[in-house]
Amino acid sequence: MINEALIVNENFLKNKIGESFDTKYRSLKIPAFNNAEAFIVYISGMIDARVIDETILEPLMKYSKLPQGKLQVKGAEPISILTEQGVFTTALKETRQWEEICDAVMEGDTILFIDQCPSALILTTRKYEGRTVNEPSIESEIRGPRDGFIENIQTNAALIRRRIKDYSLRFDNMKIGERTKTVVSVTYIESLVDEALLKEVKSRLEKINVDGIIASEYIQELIEDSPFSLFPKMTNTERPDKACAALLDGRVLILVDNTPFVIIVPTVFWQFLISSGDYYEKFYLATFLRWVRIIAMFLSISASSLYVLLTSFHQEMLPTALALKIAEGRQGVPFPAVLEAAVMEIILEIMKEAGLRLPKPIGQTISIVGTLVIGQTAVAAGLVSSFLLIVIAVAAISSYAIPSYTMSNALRLVRFPILILTAFFGLLGYLAGIITLLMHLMSLRSFGTPYLSPVIPFDKNGNKDVFIRTPWWKMLNRPKFVRSKDRARQTSNLKPKPPSEK
Amino acid sequence: MTIAKIDRMQYFFMIPNLLFGKAIGITAGVMVRKLGADTWLSMTIGFVIGIIFMLLMVYLCSKFPDKTVIEFSKQLLGKWVGGAIGVLLALFFIMAYATSANTMLLHLSEYFLQQTPFLLICILYILLCMYGVFMGIEVVVRFSLVGFIMSILINVTMLTGTSQDLRPINILPLMDKGLLTDITGSYYIFGDISMAILAAGFLYPMLNKKEKVRRITFWAMVTGACMIIVWPLFETMVLGPDLMKQSVVVCMRQIRCAQLTKYLPRYELIMVSFFAFGMLVQSVAMFYCAKHCIKQVAGIKKDWIMIIPLAVVLVIATYFMGQDDNNYIDFLSFPYSQICAALGIGLPLFLFFTALLRGKLKKRKKGC
Numbered sequence: 001m002i003n004e005a006l007i008v009n010e011n012f013l014k015n016k017i018g019e020s021f022d023t024k025y026r027s028l029k030i031p032a033f034n035n036a037e038a039f040i041v042y043i044s045g046m047i048d049a050r051v052i053d054e055t056i057l058e059p060l061m062k063y064s065k066l067p068q069g070k071l072q073v074k075g076a077e078p079i080s081i082l083t084e085q086g087v088f089t090t091a092l093k094e095t096r097q098w099e100e101i102c103d104a105v106m107e108g109d110t111i112l113f114i115d116q117c118p119s120a121l122i123l124t125t126r127k128y129e130g131r132t133v134n135e136p137s138i139e140s141e142i143r144g145p146r147d148g149f150i151e152n153i154q155t156n157a158a159l160i161r162r163r164i165k166d167y168s169l170r171f172d173n174m175k176i177g178e179r180t181k182t183v184v185s186v187t188y189i190e191s192l193v194d195e196a197l198l199k200e201v202k203s204r205l206e207k208i209n210v211d212g213i214i215a216s217e218y219i220q221e222l223i224e225d226s227p228f229s230l231f232p233k234m235t236n237t238e239r240p241d242k243a244c245a246a247l248l249d250g251r252v253l254i255l256v257d258n259t260p261f262v263i264i265v266p267t268v269f270w271q272f273l274i275s276s277g278d279y280y281e282k283f284y285l286a287t288f289l290r291w292v293r294i295i296a297m298f299l300s301i302s303a304s305s306l307y308v309l310l311t312s313f314h315q316e317m318l319p320t321a322l323a324l325k326i327a328e329g330r331q332g333v334p335f336p337a338v339l340e341a342a343v344m345e346i347i348l349e350i351m352k353e354a355g356l357r358l359p360k361p362i363g364q365t366i367s368i369v370g371t372l373v374i375g376q377t378a379v380a381a382g383l384v385s386s387f388l389l390i391v392i393a394v395a396a397i398s399s400y401a402i403p404s405y406t407m408s409n410a411l412r413l414v415r416f417p418i419l420i421l422t423a424f425f426g427l428l429g430y431l432a433g434i435i436t437l438l439m440h441l442m443s444l445r446s447f448g449t450p451y452l453s454p455v456i457p458f459d460k461n462g463n464k465d466v467f468i469r470t471p472w473w474k475m476l477n478r479p480k481f482v483r484s485k486d487r488a489r490q491t492s493n494l495k496p497k498p499p500s501e502k
Numbered sequence: 503m504t505i506a507k508i509d510r511m512q513y514f515f516m517i518p519n520l521l522f523g524k525a526i527g528i529t530a531g532v533m534v535r536k537l538g539a540d541t542w543l544s545m546t547i548g549f550v551i552g553i554i555f556m557l558l559m560v561y562l563c564s565k566f567p568d569k570t571v572i573e574f575s576k577q578l579l580g581k582w583v584g585g586a587i588g589v590l591l592a593l594f595f596i597m598a599y600a601t602s603a604n605t606m607l608l609h610l611s612e613y614f615l616q617q618t619p620f621l622l623i624c625i626l627y628i629l630l631c632m633y634g635v636f637m638g639i640e641v642v643v644r645f646s647l648v649g650f651i652m653s654i655l656i657n658v659t660m661l662t663g664t665s666q667d668l669r670p671i672n673i674l675p676l677m678d679k680g681l682l683t684d685i686t687g688s689y690y691i692f693g694d695i696s697m698a699i700l701a702a703g704f705l706y707p708m709l710n711k712k713e714k715v716r717r718i719t720f721w722a723m724v725t726g727a728c729m730i731i732v733w734p735l736f737e738t739m740v741l742g743p744d745l746m747k748q749s750v751v752v753c754m755r756q757i758r759c760a761q762l763t764k765y766l767p768r769y770e771l772i773m774v775s776f777f778a779f780g781m782l783v784q785s786v787a788m789f790y791c792a793k794h795c796i797k798q799v800a801g802i803k804k805d806w807i808m809i810i811p812l813a814v815v816l817v818i819a820t821y822f823m824g825q826d827d828n829n830y831i832d833f834l835s836f837p838y839s840q841i842c843a844a845l846g847i848g849l850p851l852f853l854f855f856t857a858l859l860r861g862k863l864k865k866r867k868k869g870c
Contacts, residue, residue: 427775431775432626
């Protein structure tokens with residue numbers, strides 16, 4: 001509880017939050033209250049100076065309508081008068097709690113203390129420097145909206161509100177992190193969301209007891225099912241349109257302050273193969289693109305393993321002309337196929353990793369050198385076969401055809417054990433790898449939802465938006481696996497018809 | 503203890519997987535040596551009989567909906583006799599696992615991995631099955647959809663690839679060995695059907711809804727039977743019974759005759775890749791049932807205590823059964839098929855009459 005004596009309060013605050021260069025304690029006298037002593041405190045980099053000047057200091061200095069007979073400054077009266085008379089045009093809150101005051105200062109609010117008053121006023125003056133809303137960097141689409149989430153949770157909430165004007169849209173905030181006190185918002189549409197799912201999300205978040213949350217990925221690791229699995233059981237998105245579509249399915253979003261990535265739960269495997277752009281194209285093209293991605297996923301996992309399988313174990317399975325061509329390419333290569341493939345895969349990973357960190361101006365040069373040295377020269381020197389280079393390149397490009405970066409990374413790691421198993425056991429090794437992977441995927445759940453839903457377990461309605469993207473007028477229900485309260489998405493008979501048939 | 507739950511559609515897909523793998527190549531090979539061109543007909547008769555006993559088993563299970571076959575045997579016959587049935591079933595499932603695993607391993611060791619030591623292949627396959635059992639029956643049952651789709655794909659590609667080589671004259675004259683021989687010889691298929699009949703005694707209590715299960719079982723058995731019978735029928739029409747008799751794995755010989763296009767001159771790699779999925783469901787289901795039997799007989803609660811020692815037993819059983827192809831085929835001809843027929847037919851009948859005499863069949867459950 002704060003003290004009536006101004007100096008005690010000031011000393012307490014200086015002791016508690018320090019006197020750093022950006023922490024400002026500004027003393028003043030209020031003419032309206034017989035020049036009563038007062039001070040304001042704020043953190044300079046987190047406030048809007050114009051707001052402090054125009055909506056706090058100026059009204060305070062000019063205010064002169066002191067009620068008759070109230071010349072003595074005593075008790076909480078000045079604070080109450082300022083509040084009741086509407087002196088400040090910014091949002092405000094009266095408080096006596098130090099914890100609330102300190103939290104408010106840390107969040108960029110300004111606190112007004114007046115001598116002999118046992119309470120203080122929290123005045124909203126927050127303004128953070130940050131990016132403006134711009135196009136998402138890793139989820140860009142050819143068509144569709146160009147805005148993306150940013151680091152400011154308020155802006156992100158507004159981006160959602162602009163799209164969904166449902167009265168039952170809810171943002172339930174909590175603060176996580178003993179020291180960072182990061183604002184985390186559980187967002188959902190109350191009339192759609194499954195209560196059990198919501199309860200589970202909240203309970204997992206409430207259990208988090210860490211000192212800091214810097215990004216949404218921290219939350220993800222702390223609440224994810226099967227934490228040892230390579231595969232992501234939650235979706236991250238930078239796209240407000242994707243997040244809103246998830247809300248309309250009955251899912252829950254987790255917004256984390258200071259992170260442009262919003263978490264979507266529950267998540268199923270197939271979501272990682274679906275791109276927001278699928279809904280902005282004709283459904284034929286969207287379906288075709290999904291199959292392209294499925295093939296790309298298969299190739300990214302299997303291409304190098306199949307190369308080893310066919311060249312080292314089962315050459316007889318290749319058409320003769322192709323087998324001869326591969327054999328010709330491998331002539332003079334001093335390494336077994338598996339070593340050749342593994343070394344090339346690792347070199348490719350090194351190039352990818354280096355490419356991420358290279359400064360832009362030299363990135364291109366290094367790429368060319370890398371491609372020429374590793375590619376052409378290695379083939380010319382007879383260290384690797386040209387056919388293997390094609391296989392490795394196909395696998396690498398395929399992994400980037402998968403819309404989700406996190407899933408693409410998981411698949412990058414999966415292909416190494418499959419390659420090793422294939423190298424030792426041929427067909428049996430390859431099948432063992434694929435079957436183990438499938439069984440693992442089947443054992444996973446995301447907040448109670450089987451990871452391979454709606455394919456396994458099979459749900460006919462849910463499959464309208466997995467391997468094929470049916471037209472909007474056919475997607476009458478929300479996916480069953482989300483367990484939404486209101487399954488009906490729209491009325492039937494929405495298929496456009498010529499006027500004569502109506 | 504949480505009881506795993508499986509839904510009826512998954513149960514439907516599971517049954518053809520339990521029947522398919524060994525029946526299409528190995529059992530067909532065993533039967534053709536006894537019955538010649540009538541193999542497919544004898545198999546059909548076997549399936550008709552098998553479906554009746556499968557339905558009888560499901561009927562019995564519906565009278566004890568939350569109990570496994572061991573648990574209701576104990577209720578009907580007392581702890582000791584029920585326990586003895588449990589031991590018998592555990593031995594059956596161990597043996598069934600070994601035959602099922604050897605079906606897959608024979609395909610691999612005979613056609614693809616001739617130079618890899620059989621024991622190594624055996625260990626890797628059992629490790630794979632062990633992983634499935636660790637994951638639990640729910641995962642295995644979910645996997646059965648993949649197995650079912652793959653089995654359909656094998657059938658479609660086999661039919662497409664061999665349709666131009668069909669010689670219907672090979673199956674004539676029908677009932678060459680006489681109808682009675684075809685009927686009496688049909689028990690060989692019980693080496694496969696018994697796996698489904700006896701596994702149903704463990705799967706039934708796990709079903710989340712028990713309405714219409716008999717109907718689902720019937721159609722699942724019919725689907726499985728159709729998927730299987732087409733193989734000896736086509737094998738006989740393409741290869742002829744004399745050539746079939748000379749092969750250990752008849753389906754592989756059949757597949758070698760299939761050429762999808764000139765770009766897929768040798769189709770067996772793809773066939774075995776598809777085949778492995780369904781085969782794995784059968785093997786893992788047998789492993790799981792063996793584990794479940796031992797758990798219930800011995801009263802062990804924790805799975806992992808059972809799985810690792812059982813895996814060692816299965817490696818030994820599979821290795822010794824499969825290291826010599828001829829011994830393996832001989833074992834399937836005698837006494838394996840006879841034991842399976844005795845258990846698959848005898849156990850449901852025995853339990854049915856016991857339940858009838860004890861008045862346990864009077865109480866009717868709605869919708870089952």
